[in-house]
Amino acid sequence: MSEKSKSQLLEEELSYEKKSYFEIADEEERKKIFDYAKGYMAFLDAAKTEREAVTEGIRMAEANGYTPYVFGEKLKAGDKRYYNNRDKNLFLIVKGSAPLAEDGVRILAAHVDSPRIDLKQNPLYESGNMAFFKTHYYGGIRKYQWTAIPLALHGVLVKADGSRVFVTVGESDEDPVFYINDLLPHLAQEQSAKPLGSAIPGESLNILIGGLPYPEGDVSDKIKLNVLSLLNEKYGITERDFQSAELCVVPAFRARDIGFDRALIGAYGHDDRVCAYPAMTAMFDTDAPEHTLLTILADKEEIGSEGNTGMQCRLLLDILEDLAASDGVSGALVRSRSYCLSADVNAAFDPNFAEVFEKKNAGMLSAGAVMSKYTGARGKSSTSDASAEFVGFIRKLFSENGIAWQTAELGKVDIGGGGTVAKYIANLNIDTVDLGVSVISMHAPYEVVSKADVYALYRAFVAFCQK
Secondary structure, three states: OOOOOHHHHHHHHHOOOOOOHHHHOOHHHHHHHHHHHHHHHHHHHHOOOHHHHHHHHHHHHHHOOOEEOOOOOOOOOOOEEEEEEOOOEEEEEEOOOOOHHHHOEEEEEEEOOOOEEEEEEEEEEEEOOEEEEEEEEEOOOOHHHHOOOOEEEEEEEEOOOOOEEEEEEOOOOOOOOEEEOOOOHHHOHHHHOOOOOOOOOHHHOOEEEEOOOOOOOOOOOHHHHHHHHHHHHHHOOOHHHHHHEEEEEEEOOOOEEEOOOOOEEEEOOHHHHHHHHHHHHHHHOOOOOOOEEEEEEEOOHHHOOOOOOOOOOOHHHHHHHHHHHHOOOOHHHHHHOOEEEEOOOEEEOOHHHHHHOOHHHOEOOOOOEEEEOOOEEOOOEOOOOOOHHHHHHHHHHHHHOOOOEEEOOOOOOOOOEEOOOHHHHHOOOOEEEEEEOEEEOOOOOOEEEEHHHHHHHHHHHHHHHHO
């Protein structure tokens, strides 16, 4: 093999090129990548809604020695706590050995809600010898992608007496699934001529749930009555109970390997459980941390982080103030010394739609964890834009720990745009930057990520927790 020229050596020293983590990793590292993916895929199948993600997070936390957090409690180094906010928002806390006044808190913040289709409060009706649920979609979906696929029903109903009834139908092989009708191509000439975004109106996303009439009696809506009878028999509910319910339909697909080489994962809800799982496991795998650690699984990110389970709620501020008070220091001081990785995804460069990406600044599949210094839209509106100093700190941390990572924007400047929870945390005077993985077909009912990127993100979070 001929020796490299001076210019080739200089190019290697001075230039930057994104490389596949699979290519860089040795055989032992590749095994870890694939082994880690198995646990993540099991989490995806168990946690298709924010409620289920919080339930699974608490189960994992308790298995790792975490106990409920009580406001006013004075924590000592090594104490592990969790705070369950209304079953839809979870905080995991480990008290570090370093004083909060010096080191602040290391925060990992992911969201566990995903785009889906919710049921309206009065959803049940009959028409055309079929029974349906009326719906109101949640988050940024492309409506046409949700028709003619198998769907599962998840959620909770609160009855008049205050008791809760949990529902999961469509996940077991023995369960029925549900469905949104679409037009056959023979009759879809007018629909096909419409713009993609308006061809399927929101009010037509009705869930097909039955077709069998109630066998007895003289009533006008026998199929609807039969559905109500079945629901009453199994769950003890009436039609009025839908008014105090949170029910949604999600794809009935399970997480699966994608490709002959099994390098990729297809699943519903990568955005953003692909960050939530590494955040939790990184925290569980950090023993006796120097820094106080806080992992947040947030709700409502897909609709603006609103409400008392979203990141605009002041609960994060309350918890940080409470931790500071237990150390006898100012909450403002602790926040000013704290760091946060807003754990959220970016779009992976897709050569099938290359025209919407600026390739040099797009996230590449399998090139490692992806940092988004800023998100927002067009002129960087509605973003926190992390400082060069904080990005430099993270860059040094990753370099010292051999983390595979890259930077990216979400599409071309005048085309792309998106938001995360980063700005709400940065608004508390906490240095914050987005770190996640690149996703193919983001917000689709079935998204794709690279196993290499999931493991790289986990390693990045471990380094952040331990250093």
